[in-house]
Amino acid sequence: MIAALTAAQAMVAATARLRAAGVPDPARDARVLLAHAARIEASRVTLIAPEELPVDIAERYDQLISLRAIRVPVSHLLGEREFYGRRYQVSRDVLDPRPETEALIEAALSEPFDHVLDLGVGSGCILITLLAERASASGVGVDLSEVACLQASANVVQHQVQARAEIRQSDWFANIEGQFDLIVSNPPYIAAEEMSALSPEVREHEPRMALTDEGDGLDAYRRIAASAPDFLIPGGRILVEIGPTQGAYVSALFDAAGLSDIRVIPDLDGRDRVVGARLPLTKRN
Structure with missing residues (x-):
């Protein structure tokens, strides 16, 4: 039996455990996980701070902190992650939505589009966000992982875009037909x-196939660049997220594929994050 503690005492103890385990920002995680254990909004944790935790909540909290101490991501413990103002169901079978990916969203929304293709749909956060922000648009999301497709499908229904999303x-393009004005x-x-340098949360708890090609990290761009022109309408756009050092290489791939208006777009931290290009209205000679 866990000794009776107030919520405040439990958070202090949990923060110390997480700090000792090397968890970044342990106080934040201790607070968020207590809210989850108590099934309340995080903003209400202060209100229960002086109260003694009921046994069931204390035990649930202890289990959550134990898992976080071995670097299970908070999003996996909560079962969800926020992205572009919406919450998405996540698990270890899909890549966690990340704030830097919002640079891709902003670039996509900077121009109109009607029909979008999301390659490597994962949780569905990119496709769903674009459809939610553009009520007239439709789209297709593909993933090699069957489990990821199931997760994306659940999020599609949760965000009520199932009538416009497939x-x-x-x-990649193997089971795709037709053309799109945005990829x-x-x-x-x-x-x-580079995998060994990733945090344990990413390296040990996110799907490896969504992180690396087991090579130089550029194989996906080679495959996408080779086929994308066949699936874009004239004037259609392609936007891909990149690692901060990959802008020049991916730009060269897009240029060699006959794409134009190539640009590298930074994220909010000023790091190269997205490469965008367009299929010319007329083919280059």
């Missing part, structure tokens, strides 16, 4: 040799 299992992707771009 999720398919596909190896987006956040592909695996971490080189195999």
Whole structure:
């Protein structure tokens, strides 16, 4: 039996455990996980701080802190992650939505589009956000992982865009027909040799196939660049998320594929984050 503690005492103890385990920002995580254990909004934690935790909540909290101490991501413990103002169901089977990916969203929304293709749909956060922000648009999301497709489908229904979204299992363009005026992707771009430097939360708890191509981190861009022109309407755009050092290489791939208006777009931290390009209205000679 866990000794009776107030919520404030439990948070202090939890913060110390997480700090000792090397968890970044342990006080924040201790607070968020207490709210989850108590099934209240995080903003209400202060209100229960002086109160003794009921046994069931204390035990649930202790389990959550134990898992976080071995670096299970908070999003996996909560079962959800916020992205562009919406909450998405997540698990270890899909890549966690990340704030830097919002740079891709902003670039996509800077111009009109009607029909979007999301390559490597994962949780569905990119496709769903674009459809939610553009009520007249429709789209297709594909992923090689069947489990990821199921997760994306659940999020599509949760955000009520199922009438305009189709999720398919596909190896990039293999099961795609037709053309689109917008193609987006956040592909695996971490080189195999860089994997060991990732945080334990990412390296040990997110799907490896969504992180790395087991090579130089650029294979997905080669495959996307080779096929994208066949699936874009004239004037259609492509936007891909990149690692901060990959802008020049991906730009060169897009140029070699006959795409134009190529630009590298930074994220809010000023790091190269997105490469955008367009299929010319007329083919180059």
